[in-house]
Amino acid sequence: MTAGLMTAGLGLKAQHYAEAAATDAEGLWFEAHPENYMVAGGPRLAWLEVIRQRWPLSLHGVALSLAADADPDPGHLSRLKALVDRFEPALVSEHLAWSAWDGTYRPDLLPFPRTRAALERIAANVGRTQDALGRAILVENPSLYLDLPGHDFAETDFLAELVRRTGCGLLVDVNNAYVSANNLGYDAGAYLDALPAAAIGEIHLAGHTPDARYGQALLIDTHAAPVAEPVWRLYRRLIERIGPRPVLIERDEAIPAFGELMAERDEADRLLRALAAPEAADA
Amino acid sequence: MPEPLSELGRFQQAFATALAGDAAALAPFGLEAEAAAAGLSVHRNTVARGTIDALATSFPTVRRLVGEAWFEAAARAFIAERPPRERALIDYGGDFPDFLAAFEPAADLPYLAGVARLDRLWLEAHVAADAPAWTPAEAAAVAPEALFDLRPPLHPSARTAWFEALAVPTLWTLCRPPAAEPDAIELAARPEGVLLVRPHGAVEALVLDRASWSLLDACARGVRLGEAADTALAADPGADLPALLLRLVEAGAFSAPPAP
Known part of the structure; x- marks a missing residue:
């Protein structure tokens, strides 16, 4: 195994700790939600240490609420910093969304009109976060369910501008792009084509679920199913354009056996390596 | 006097109100209740599911003793009264045992608040230094x-x-x-x-x-x-x-x- 090489990784689930520590696959890495490790001690942190000693780690936050019109919560940010300092993750990421407002935290990633004022606020919040952590973060494109009016920017332009202003990178969730394009009626391929390639530091792949009432017209980013075929196609299109990047299989509901997730991960890995192969042959 | 909310802040306030049930709250932002209904229900469901699941994870013995449907109803009542302030949801639910002690439908389950207290103490022991x-x-x-x-x-x-x-x-x-x-x-x-x-x-x-x-x-x-x-x-x-x-x-x- 090449130390530090990250091809395809898996979201870390507590029920898979022992297998994750014991498995062997070149380029494997793991991603964890820091919120699940904001504890004083105990087996969770002990397992994360074990995994981290073996594999590169990514910390993927869900609760910083970067798109709220409020400064990042200092307590939350300092707990995040403590984890970043302790585990020295290869990647740190958050979402282009908000979840906390007026003292209440909502475990969701909520939308907002992409106005100039929102850009100012979110760029400031990303900047504060990066200053506190002492490193750049990646910002992930959201899954959208509401066609909000009043945007000043397309999402791709908004993300590109955020990159330009803050030096952050992008985490491109291909499933989110597919779900949003489906729900709001635009072309996911064109969306991905418009993202600035150099800024993309990580890719997410996940499964979605049709809404019980609206079916295919309203896809929900549940992470409860294998990666769908159109998402695999978009992933290939993306990496053919931008080249290989660390890619993650996310599964948070209806979690199958570790081996089944590894098989999905191996497919993402194979597609990355297939990209690299022709270049190696040319050289 | 508190500073007047910015446009983004007003949107967030309206969205929070819409999530709480009043879909018309987003009308000033050009989103009529009818157009917002399906998407809002996805968000409402995600918020409710995530919060209820966090309580179910933290109080597994309570959930087993009362069953899923009863637990979910109690969790919803608790969440309405005391929504999460905690961003790490493992910290949420410290008040749930006291809530159950006063919860009228649990009046004939004199052990339930105690069981909830032990689930909570187990969690504290699990994550302690x-x-x-x-x-x-x-x-x-x-x-x-x-x-x-x-x-x-x-x-x-x-x-x-x-x-x-x-x-x-x-x-x-x-x-x-x-x-x-x-x-x-x-x-x-x-x-x-x-x-x-x-x-x-x-x-x-x-x-x-x-x-x-x-x-x-x-x-x-x-x-x-x-x-x-x-x-x-x-x-x-x-x-x-x-x-x-x-x-x-x-x-x-x-x-x-x-x-x-």
């Missing part, structure tokens, strides 16, 4: 006459509870997942205490008699072991103190005491 426990060998190395002057603090993961009327700890121990679901709920009408502690990897539960609980409770207040022993004997004059102390030390209840 790591520290070595005072070992039986270390305790045995102390001269008997010096022992009673020590003030052994409880281990950082140690949590204790005492139930005067019902043997809730035994019920909780038998019912807590992943233990197999018991055929019948056995609840004795006798006083009982419990120590939850994580000296190594996993949280262990030790059912306590009155003397043991009194001794731990006294040690938690930082008194000399001699004084704690007097408290234990006052609670139960027949208590076998050396055996009782050894059992607690073997369970990892204490951190090594500082020199007197």
Whole structure:
């Protein structure tokens, strides 16, 4: 195994700790939600240490609420910093969304009109976060369910501008792009084509679920199913354009056996390596 | 006077109101209730699911005893009264035991708030700071006459509870997942205490008699072991103190005491 090489990784689930520590696959890495490790001690942190000693780690936050019109919560940010300092993750990421407002935290990633004022606020919040952590973060494109009016920017332009202003990178969730394009009626391929390639530091792949009432017209980013075929196609299109990047299989509901997730991960890995192969042959 | 909200802040306020049920709140932002309905229901569902699941994860024994539907209804009532302020949802639900104690539909389940309290204490023990426990060998190395002057603090993961009327700890121990679901709920009408502690990897539960609980409770207040022993004997004059102390030390209840 090449130390530090990250091809395809898996979201870390507590029920898979022992297998994750014991498995062997070149380029494997793991991603964890820091919120699940904001504890004083105990087996969770002990397992994360074990995994981290073996594999590169990514910390993927869900609760910083970067798109709220409020400064990042200092307590939350300092707990995040403590984890970043302790585990020295290869990647740190958050979402282009908000979840906390007026003292209440909502475990969701909520939308907002992409106005100039929102850009100012979110760029400031990303900047504060990066200053506190002492490193750049990646910002992930959201899954959208509401066609909000009043945007000043397309999402791709908004993300590109955020990159330009803050030096952050992008985490491109291909499933989110597919779900949003489906729900709001635009072309996911064109969306991905418009993202600035150099800024993309990580890719997410996940499964979605049709809404019980609206079916295919309203896809929900549940992470409860294998990666769908159109998402695999978009992933290939993306990496053919931008080249290989660390890619993650996310599964948070209806979690199958570790081996089944590894098989999905191996497919993402194979597609990355297939990209690299022709270049190696040319050289 | 608070600063007037920015446009983004007003949107967030309106969205929060819409999530709470008033879809018309987004009309000033050009989103009519009808157009917003489907998308808002996705967000409402995600928020509710995430919060309820967090409580279900933190209170697995409560959930098993009352069943999924009852638990979900109680969780929804609790969330409406006390929505999460905590961004790490493992911290959410500290008030759930007190809520259940006053929850009218739980009035005929006198053990339920106690079970919730033990689920919560288990979680606190599970995530408490790591520290070595005072070992039986270390305790045995102390001269008997010096022992009673020590003030052994409880281990950082140690949590204790005492139930005067019902043997809730035994019920909780038998019912807590992943233990197999018991055929019948056995609840004795006798006083009982419990120590939850994580000296190594996993949280262990030790059912306590009155003397043991009194001794731990006294040690938690930082008194000399001699004084704690007097408290234990006052609670139960027949208590076998050396055996009782050894059992607690073997369970990892204490951190090594500082020199007197």
